[in-house]
Amino acid sequence: MLLEGLKVVEMATWVAGPSAAAVLADWGATVIKVESPAxxxxxxxxxxxxxxPGNPIFTNENRGKQGVVLDVSRPEGRAALKRLLADADIFISNVRQVSMRKLGLDYESLKAEFPRLIYAAVTGYGLVGPEADAPAFDITAFWTRSGVARAMIPTDQEPFPSRPGFGDHVTAISTVSGILAAVHExxxxxxxRLVETSLIRAAAYxxxxxxxxxxxxxxVVTAQPRDERPVGISGMFQTGDGRWLCILPxxxxxxxxxxxxxxxxxxxxxxxxxxxxxxLEITRxxxxxxxxxxxTMTLTEAGDKLTAxxxxxxxxGTLEELAAHPMARDAGCFIEVGDGWGGSFRSVAxxxxxxxxxxxxxxxxxxxGQHTREVLEAAGLTPEEIAAVM
Incomplete structure (x- = not known):
């Protein structure tokens, strides 16, 4: 069903790379997450x-995966990783390519040995150019460097960072799209083939x-002070009970x-x-x-009139309101996932x-490292080879 039968090996940290792999796992792929001993x-x-029980941050990006610990700085760890890649369909990594080249795990080093492997490189600024290996997070590359923040924050306000993972998840879905196009091809x-996504390109889109x-x-005119915006009925308005509503003509x-x-x-x-x-004076x-x-109205009163x-x-709205609202439930925003300790909790779909x-x-x-031994055994490693990496 859906992606059942696809094998994904992920060697990624933080959000964008792991999140892309988590979506593939949600849709039925077998995903092996390779982590360092740390x-x-x-x-x-x-x-x-x-x-x-149940780390909601880690679970959001890593549910449904098998966990393997390999130290790829050691030859035995790299050899074990390659055994996992031998029958994998997809390899996802957001490790900077300068490091992957040193380890012999970049696309150019692997493609001859694994010609069917789809290699998804999740980056900050792409794979070429002087900033290809610059460190990047979504708050720096997607939000700040891209112009997204400056376009969204009115010029009369002090700039502020985005919430964590905001651009990472856009980049993750972009990565999933590229991977599935390569699978179809x-x-x-x-x-x-090589599939490349970047925080900066996702932000530009x-x-x-x-x-x-x-x-x-x-x-282009982007975020402006409220009093200078050209459409008088558009934007945020505060109601008498201290709430805000947004109108978009x-x-x-x-x-x-x-x-x-x-x-x-x-x-x-x-x-x-x-x-x-x-x-502009009439607009004001x-x-x-x-x-x-x-x-003079409550939010409910104003909303009823506008809806009619x-x-x-x-x-x-607030996150608490979204979490409790039947609309979000009906739209499929939430799922119930295991907490790893015998219970479960609600998470984001x-x-x-x-x-x-x-x-x-x-x-x-x-x-x-929960599944290290069983995954390596399934990949055909001998007990001696497994002992060398554990």
Missing amino acids: GDVTRSFMPDTPES RHSTGRG TISWDLGMALRYGQ RAEDCFTKVMIAIDRPEVLADPRFELPILD EVRAMCDAAFA LDVAWAPL APVRFPEGAPEVTRAAPKL
């Missing part, structure tokens, strides 16, 4: 003990509406609908407010009307659902 650093972010050619205009026209009749919602129908007969409104007047009206008028709006049937996602993330 383990993936995300193991240390939260406790995983009988008293506090291999059905015809019988050969694997994510912000491509703005970046595309910048490429075409040389500049999708057609000219949205202006009419919002004026009705805020009980200002007389505005519609005033020629000063005929669309398009190009005078419209925004002030909306501010004043929504300040078919206006695209949403409350500025991959962003694609298969309503007509898919593998059940319940397996816990592996303990460090």
